[in-house]
Amino acid sequence: DTGVSQDPRHKITKRGQNVTFRCDPISEHNRLYWYRQTLGQGPEFLTYFQNEAQLEKSRLLSDRFSAERPKGSFSTLEIQRTEQGDSAMYLCASSPSILPSSYEQYFGPGTRLTVT
């Protein structure tokens, strides 16, 4: 297994456009997380899935954001009507749910979004 992968790695879009990012977790991991990181800050939690169920959404996730994990495998994060403030690195992570391995989250390389 090559780890968590994210696509695309970079995305430049114009304000008002919709964008979608994909995350492929490590295959046996049933927990999947999305985080957002702006310059000079640590990552901030956005949302969390256990299998296909979205169990929590952060207040940071406005109505313009939606995340799915339809079959409990890959996940997508969509941002509608992008704003300049959405410019950030979007990170995906996965973990198993069984201790002790569940203590570790494995992060992908991120998708860097630039909204012009």
Add this chain to the structure above:
Amino acid sequence: DAKTTQPNSMESNEEEPVHLPCNHSTISGTDYIHWYRQLPSQGPEYVIHGLTSNVNNRMASLAIAEDRKSSTLILHRATLRDAAVYYCILRDVRGGSNYKLTFGKGTLLTVNP
């Protein structure tokens, strides 16, 4: 999640030990102490975690104070590849809150050749 306090930056020389401190004076009995690091242009990477006892793994050691109000991540011989932002995170494993990580700004470690 309880908050942690770390120095903004630290500097080390290659092949010397590095001690990265973290204060967490409001830690609760069910908070695990986690360390992650983030190399330039990469996602964070798990380093180590512990509850009460000191922990060692192939990457680092974690020394936890007896009162658990502080901890220190120890890199025994820093290499240039260890230059990264190091995050100290408390994670409560009770109930439904045991999944997300709450990152601060971390400590930027510079390793000089």
